[in-house]
Amino acid sequence: MSEMDDLFAVAARELQTMARTPAMIALSGAFTLTIVAVAAAGSGARGGFVPLVLDLLPFVELLLPLLAFALCYRVILADRDHGEIDVLRTFGVSRLAYVGGIYLGRGLTLVTVVGVSLVAAGVTVLVLSPPAPTFLALNTAADSPLAFVRFGVLAVLFALTTAAIALAISAAARTTRQALAVAIGLLVVFVVGIDATAIAGVLSGTFGLETAPALLALSPNGAFRTLVFSLAVDSGSSASPLLALVGLFAWLGGSLLLAVATAWDR
Template sequence: MGARADRTTAVFERELGTLARNRLYPLLAVGFAALIVAIALGSDVSGYVPLVATLLTPIELLVPVLVAAMGYRSILGDRERGELDVLRTYPATREEYVVGVFLGRLVAITATVVAPLLAVGVAVPVVGRAPTFLPQPSGLDSPVLYLRFVVLTGLFAAALLAVMTLLSALVADARRGLVLAVAVVVAATVGVDAVAVFGLATGVPLGWAALPALSPNGAYRGLVLALAVAPVSTPPARPAPAFLSALSLFCWTTIPLLVAALRVWPAPE
């Protein structure tokens, strides 16, 4: 067990070093933080829950783009440089390699996503004022609800990164990887929701309202509405059951990683 952990840690540290040497990622982090701060400060934030409501839609759009940019070459880059062939001769297994790569990228992406969210959350008592649209007392507008939102956003980013890790394990060249990354972003942000809206418009009783929970974005949105918004104010649309959204996000994180470990290189004979 200790040897497996050491090998995974070695891949993890190698991935962090790769990210540190790439000049694009700091620019992405700065750009993401600037957008989050601008959106928060430009919305006349009146409390923690209003801040969640303000940031939810931008986060659903920005995080998939950020994760795609930082994750679609995670394994593809090693394949293009011929490093996968070298790594196959090392004692590390396919699972240890994929987990190490995933965790290395996840640390960088989580820091990029969470840091600006925490920063604007800390600023709420300074620049905000007591909520006026909530029927409950303003004391219910707790920072704990905002922290739930931040944690759920980190889990959302992890699920998307797992999908990008799988994509990176499957493609053979950067052009195809970029095209598929864009397709995943579009499908995650608007695809499933569009199908659900179309289904609801047809009037066929097939449980279309729960369909968005089957996508990473829809599951994330449902959990945020259920755990960070509903305790204070009933959301305008009833989300899918929280357990369904949580199960969906869990599956989007674990299953792509399992498949990526099977496909990253052939199993030894």
């Protein structure tokens, strides 16, 4: 078998595992229901696609890393503990094919859940928003479905980035307790740590206000938020989306390289 065949075989195994694991199905369902409930209960769906994005942003920023970490933080560690890595190595499966296959399978699962959730949330705008008054000249460009599509694309990129980070944790950790501790620690840093550091630094004068976007780009969450406000909502933010994009891709690429390097000992 070629390396690509090995990669797709591992990916197929992961997709089957996800489809047969009740806990993962329950987590995916809970995520979808939460996103749809937030969309239906909030005022955003009744105001249009841009208000819906603003309603969903904090929940997606918090819940997506939790879902990605739950899907990926133990997968390589479990294969190592159960001896499956040793079996795959006897068949000549390379590190790259193994890690790539896991990332492809788990990533497809994650993207499917995110996509279904956001499509269902977007439908609430069509169902709940009142019809536009015909006697008013409205600027429809300010609230276009394209804004929600851009938000969805950025959410997928954010999901794949956090999945790569979780995969790196799974590869580098040697015990479940170690993997869980690192995962929880990183989630805390991503969600509140870097934001709090940036705010405290600006308020104390340690950092200038112009350096805040660069500090936020250090966190996948901060980079995702910056991209949403810059590209999806068009809030007039002065932050450059390029720095946030570089930050997200650096986390994604660096995490996958770490996972490949640490998947097993030489």
